[in-house]
Amino acid sequence: MPPKRSKSVTSSAGSKKKGKNTESPAQGEKLGHPDDILPMVLTSATQELFGCRADEDVTGESPYKLLKKDDIIQDLKTRAAVSDFSPAKQIVLDYPEDELLLVFDRDFTYDQLFYLVLTPEAKDRILNPPQPETPEVCENEVHKTGRSEPKPWISLGSEQEIDEESFKESREKLWFKFSRVRRKFGAPVCFSESNIDAYMECVPFQDSRFRIKQIQRDFGMQAVPRMQSSSSQTQWKFKRNIFTQYTPRELSDGDKENIHQCENLKHFCNSVTPRVLQALQQEEIMNVFFDDWKALGTAGDDADWSGKISEGLMLHQAFTDQKYTKDKKISSINWHPTIYGVLAVALTEKKKEEEAMDESSAFEVRASHIVFYSFSDPSNPQLLLECPYDIYAFEFCPSDPNIIVGSCVNGQVVLWDISAHVIHLQGTQPGKKASLNADTFDLNDNKENKTPVVRYCAVSALESSHKAPITDVQWLPPTFEVTKLGLPVENKNNVSVQVVTCSPDCDLMFWDVRVTKLLSQSRSDRKQNADQKTSYGVPETFKHLDRTWKPLFKVSLPKIDTGGEYAPLKFSLELYTCNANNTGRTKEEANENDDGSKVVPDYSRLRVPSAKTLAPLEDFNTRLYIGTEDGEIIYTDWKLVKDDSGRQQSAKPLHCFRTHHWLVNTVQRSPFYKDIILTMGIWNFAIWKEGVTEGPIVTSPSSEQVCTAACWSPSRPAVFFIGKDDGSIEVWNLLEKTGEPLQVHAHITDAKITCIKPWIASSKQHFLAVTDDLGMVRVLEIPKTLYAPFKSENLSVKKYFKLEEDRLKDFMKRDELWAKQKKEAEKLKKKMDPVKPVKSLTENDEKNMKENNVHLEQEESVLKGLGLWTAPADTEDP
Numbered sequence: 001m002p003p004k005r006s007k008s009v010t011s012s013a014g015s016k017k018k019g020k021n022t023e024s025p026a027q028g029e030k031l032g033h034p035d036d037i038l039p040m041v042l043t044s045a046t047q048e049l050f051g052c053r054a055d056e057d058v059t060g061e062s063p064y065k066l067l068k069k070d071d072i073i074q075d076l077k078t079r080a081a082v083s084d085f086s087p088a089k090q091i092v093l094d095y096p097e098d099e100l101l102l103v104f105d106r107d108f109t110y111d112q113l114f115y116l117v118l119t120p121e122a123k124d125r126i127l128n129p130p131q132p133e134t135p136e137v138c139e140n141e142v143h144k145t146g147r148s149e150p151k152p153w154i155s156l157g158s159e160q161e162i163d164e165e166s167f168k169e170s171r172e173k174l175w176f177k178f179s180r181v182r183r184k185f186g187a188p189v190c191f192s193e194s195n196i197d198a199y200m201e202c203v204p205f206q207d208s209r210f211r212i213k214q215i216q217r218d219f220g221m222q223a224v225p226r227m228q229s230s231s232s233q234t235q236w237k238f239k240r241n242i243f244t245q246y247t248p249r250e251l252s253d254g255d256k257e258n259i260h261q262c263e264n265l266k267h268f269c270n271s272v273t274p275r276v277l278q279a280l281q282q283e284e285i286m287n288v289f290f291d292d293w294k295a296l297g298t299a300g301d302d303a304d305w306s307g308k309i310s311e312g313l314m315l316h317q318a319f320t321d322q323k324y325t326k327d328k329k330i331s332s333i334n335w336h337p338t339i340y341g342v343l344a345v346a347l348t349e350k351k352k353e354e355e356a357m358d359e360s361s362a363f364e365v366r367a368s369h370i371v372f373y374s375f376s377d378p379s380n381p382q383l384l385l386e387c388p389y390d391i392y393a394f395e396f397c398p399s400d401p402n403i404i405v406g407s408c409v410n411g412q413v414v415l416w417d418i419s420a421h422v423i424h425l426q427g428t429q430p431g432k433k434a435s436l437n438a439d440t441f442d443l444n445d446n447k448e449n450k451t452p453v454v455r456y457c458a459v460s461a462l463e464s465s466h467k468a469p470i471t472d473v474q475w476l477p478p479t480f481e482v483t484k485l486g487l488p489v490e491n492k493n494n495v496s497v498q499v500v501t502c503s504p505d506c507d508l509m510f511w512d513v514r515v516t517k518l519l520s521q522s523r524s525d526r527k528q529n530a531d532q533k534t535s536y537g538v539p540e541t542f543k544h545l546d547r548t549w550k551p552l553f554k555v556s557l558p559k560i561d562t563g564g565e566y567a568p569l570k571f572s573l574e575l576y577t578c579n580a581n582n583t584g585r586t587k588e589e590a591n592e593n594d595d596g597s598k599v600v601p602d603y604s605r606l607r608v609p610s611a612k613t614l615a616p617l618e619d620f621n622t623r624l625y626i627g628t629e630d631g632e633i634i635y636t637d638w639k640l641v642k643d644d645s646g647r648q649q650s651a652k653p654l655h656c657f658r659t660h661h662w663l664v665n666t667v668q669r670s671p672f673y674k675d676i677i678l679t680m681g682i683w684n685f686a687i688w689k690e691g692v693t694e695g696p697i698v699t700s701p702s703s704e705q706v707c708t709a710a711c712w713s714p715s716r717p718a719v720f721f722i723g724k725d726d727g728s729i730e731v732w733n734l735l736e737k738t739g740e741p742l743q744v745h746a747h748i749t750d751a752k753i754t755c756i757k758p759w760i761a762s763s764k765q766h767f768l769a770v771t772d773d774l775g776m777v778r779v780l781e782i783p784k785t786l787y788a789p790f791k792s793e794n795l796s797v798k799k800y801f802k803l804e805e806d807r808l809k810d811f812m813k814r815d816e817l818w819a820k821q822k823k824e825a826e827k828l829k830k831k832m833d834p835v836k837p838v839k840s841l842t843e844n845d846e847k848n849m850k851e852n853n854v855h856l857e858q859e860e861s862v863l864k865g866l867g868l869w870t871a872p873a874d875t876e877d878p
Helices: 013-018 025-030 044-050 069-082 086-094 120-127 139-144 158-165 253-260 263-285 292-296 350-358 419-426 522-532 587-592 793-832 841-866
Strands: 037-040 064-068 099-104 114-117 314-319 328-335 342-349 368-374 383-387 391-396 403-408 413-417 472-475 480-482 488-490 498-503 507-512 553-556 568-573 623-628 632-637 640-642 648-650 655-658 666-669 676-680 685-689 707-712 719-724 729-733 743-745 753-762 765-772 777-781
Touching: 037 086, 044 069, 064 069, 069 086, 069 099, 099 120, 114 120, 328 753, 328 765, 342 383, 342 391, 342 777, 368 391, 383 403, 383 419, 391 472, 403 472, 472 568, 498 568, 553 648, 568 666, 623 666, 623 676, 666 707, 676 707, 685 793, 707 753, 719 753
Parallel strands: 328 391
Antiparallel strands: 037 114, 064 099, 099 114, 314 777, 328 342, 342 368, 368 383, 391 403, 403 413, 472 498, 480 488, 498 507, 507 553, 568 623, 623 632, 632 655, 640 648, 666 676, 676 685, 707 719, 719 729, 729 743, 753 765, 765 777
16 A cells, blocks of 8 residues: 555645745755656646646556646746746756656655656656666576476377367368460550349359368366246247238229119118117127037037137146045045046055055054045045055956955055945935945944945955065956966956056066865865954955965066166056957946946956966067166066076066166056056156167156156047146146146145046046145146147157157167277277386386385384384394
8 A cells, every 4th residue: 555645635725835845856855856856746726737637647557747848837827836836947947858757656755646857868767767688697607506407308199189189281282373475464454344233143062072070079068057938928839821911902993983883782781781780789688709619519529629728737626534634645546437526545654654665574553544535525535445554556447346456565465345335436426316225334433424434355365465565556457367377368258357566575476366266265265254254244255365365476577687686666568458348337338327237247256267278369468667666667578487497487677777766656558559658757757669679769858856656648649747746747748849848737736746647537528636745636627728639649649759769779870880989999099009018027026025125114213213113023133
């Protein structure tokens, strides 16, 4: 910082009365400044007049200002003694040159802010300071400094990289020779005008002789903020050709006059005038713009209808019950296949889930149920299925919706039969009365609780069940069944009789609900009959399986490259279809309530047929997709194979892909294409095509929120839904957007979404059931834009999947080619690099021994200096 000023820079003439600024050059010499300068105080008016304002016109970097001698003399004449230059009046008059140098002294070197240079010699010395001379150092002095000579440069291979990056001329230069006839030397040049209409167009073209070959290069990347595009007040439509008429076309005056005089026009106006007046009167009475087409409901048949309807999911119904859903979460949900507006949910303890995943052997017996809800009474459950333990998954039987299979948290499989309660569930529909029967209620029910409770018919043997919670269960379709060796055979009864389960204990199990042998069940039947006498109202449909049910066979999943096994969570197998009629009831039959028109199979009388009488199916696909708890997608075969010793064992999976991170919560086949599978992890989804072994054909980018559930749309092949951890639902349409969702419905619920399940109630009513971590069920109505497919959508989706498949195969070919080229380049580089000398093992040992001896000597000297050295026992201390 500059020193403090002893006086103001802009002091007025009054300060001169004290005599502080009237010192002569002789007096200034006593203050310590040279004789050829004079420190001065310039007021703000003087600085403004001569253009030398401090820190504006003159600064610390440019402190010099040349003042004209005539201007200073004029100022002395005008202001006389008031002028700031009056102390140097005689010096200015005697100055030999026309300009004087004024210096801005910001640091107050001579106690003032300015000083005036009094002589031309001092002026030249300040403006042109002498340059410092560089001392010459003789050769002998350089050697005396002790600096060593520079070492020779050693190449480490960098010149090759510089040579590759440097520009070189790859072709010879062209030489052109221009000549002129000698007689035209010095001749005048004549310019003429050119026709501007005649021109020659030079169209750019690609010269095949010159091509730039792009090679792989190392370059840096920098993360940038994510860009987001948004729009408002616009709706995307298909591109179409349109036109706009901006100039009105009018008739001529003669044509207008002819039309006014036309008798036909007059007759027409007279005839329609009464009808127009009547229409105007009706407009005052009723809405003439009412959409009759939409009111009739025929617009649903037109796929291209573009009426103004809601394009988002809308809440239709909500179900909750504080008695059974308190402190519980919903682990699985299913719509009843035949009864309108009835759905069932499985409840599990929130705190027990983590304990069950860690300690599968220790379970507490708690009251657990599967709860049935109906649209007619959303606040009260309509039916309760009693469960021995918490249920992770359950499914209705395709052949008989009254048969339900469930998977327990302790690894057991449970069966229910709700045939006695179908009338009660059907009575909850609009326009039907429920017939209450005392036999349909549990004995423990009181008058306040009128909800029927159904006890399970059978539970599998604990020692033969899974050793971990069963995370997925599915019925095999009624078109085929599986033998003990995993061979698919024809199902003559055309009834679903087998169940497949999977668990993180690394096993898939196949179960058969039929009686194996009639005679071998005699003793167990007697014991079960004696036990079941105490239980009231329990159906005897599966009494032959209770506590003795064992799997038909199980499939393990050994890892492909390493030891251990995969832990499956979800699976999906191809549903084999044939021309046989399904015994299950359709929705139209169920809505008509024709209970006696269809023959319902009696599972208590079904028997396992002999394997000799069953015909094996030709060209049957026994492979399935499995999602594991580590995020892998496994493609394996469930058929057992023989090992070298002849024993039957599970085959190793055919392919394994680590596409997802951690848990896989969804593996579902498309309802339109049997070879398209949707899988969902916690961060992304993937779409697979069976037969494509390179990987998924579509993979989504990572999501910001955890994905918890996903499902295909049952009516549009390009649409599917995704539930998130933050309670939002994403709607994806592969034909419109592939990198982001088509719609995002936030805050559907405040808790984590656990399950989503679509249902087609009718051709004009589609629903999506959503469950959360708080035990609440929300039924959302799907708008027409999301369930009505447009024309040729099925064919467009097929083409899209085909293009993605071709893209994946082309990428894999290019990847193989790049890897091959990289390998060849590395081999060539190794050949070109100089061979480094390799030291022998003996030289390395000798070097290590010398270093060890030096270390021991240093250690010995340090310990002796501290007085801590102790000689070894076999040596003497000198």
